[in-house]
Amino acid sequence: MRGKWAAGIVPRNFAWVIKDQLAVCERPGGYGVNHRRVRRQEEIIWIREQGFTRIVSLLPSPHNLHAYDELSMPWRHLPFAAVDDTGTTLTTVFADLQAQLEAGDKVIVHMEEVGDRLQGTMGGYLLYSGLVPEGPRAIAMIEHLLHRQMGPAGRELVTAAARLGEAP
Numbered sequence: 667m668r669g670k671w672a673a674g675i676v677p678r679n680f681a682w683v684i685k686d687q688l689a690v691c692e693r694p695g696g697y698g699v700n701h702r703r704v705r706r707q708e709e710i711i712w713i714r715e716q717g718f719t720r721i722v723s724l725l726p727s728p729h730n731l732h733a734y735d736e737l738s739m740p741w742r743h744l745p746f747a748a749v750d751d752t753g754t755t756l757t758t759v760f761a762d763l764q765a766q767l768e769a770g771d772k773v774i775v776h777m778e779e780v781g782d783r784l785q786g787t788m789g790g791y792l793l794y795s796g797l798v799p800e801g802p803r804a805i806a807m808i809e810h811l812l813h814r815q816m817g818p819a820g821r822e823l824v825t826a827a828a829r830l831g832e833a834p
Contacts (some may be wrong), residue, residue: 674712679780681812683788686768689718689774690784690812693725694733696798697778704777706730710737719771724759724787725778726750742766746777746787747760752826759787760794760827785812786820788829 694713695706710733720740723731726747733800734741744762748756766773766822776783789808792798798807801824809816816824 673715674710675681675708675773676712677776679812680774681780681813682810683792684767687829688788688791689770690765690780690788691774691776692780693723693730693776694721695730703733703749706733707737710734710739713774716729717772718774720766720773722759722763722766722773722775723777725786746783748783752823753830756787756790756794756823756827757830760791760830762806764795765792780812780814782817782820783823784820785809785814785816786827788812789816789820789824793824793827794830801825 678696679689682689693701695701695703714737720742721734723743724746725742725743726745728743731741731743740760744759746759752803760832763773763775775784775788784785785808789804792807793801793804798804802829803819804824
């Protein structure tokens, strides 16, 4: 590929959670009626060209995972539906992210959009990993990093993450 698109385009709402290690973005290509195949390809190319070693999809469905294979981009699907057991799912997601980051991977995580659920999951990860000592600070940090206020659904996920480390 040649020309100005050879390096791809930055995914919408891209932001670092942990500089040069962990980032978030909207689903490559957009979501719903705004999803575009060409845009998805360009965004995956950008992700690959930036040195990311894995895309983690938290979408409940396996939509468009084949696109990562087509562009030789390693991926992991950790479905996180609103109806899932939050504690179990967060434990799985956090342990997987921790293992990938400890292995030196550069990871980008997405849901349909960068909204409360993704914000809460990332705030919960900061708490789970010990990078931030308490829930309110994790919430404030994620709000600052993503330039978006976290709503009740996200705050509940951070609270659930805080409970994961508590003794029964």
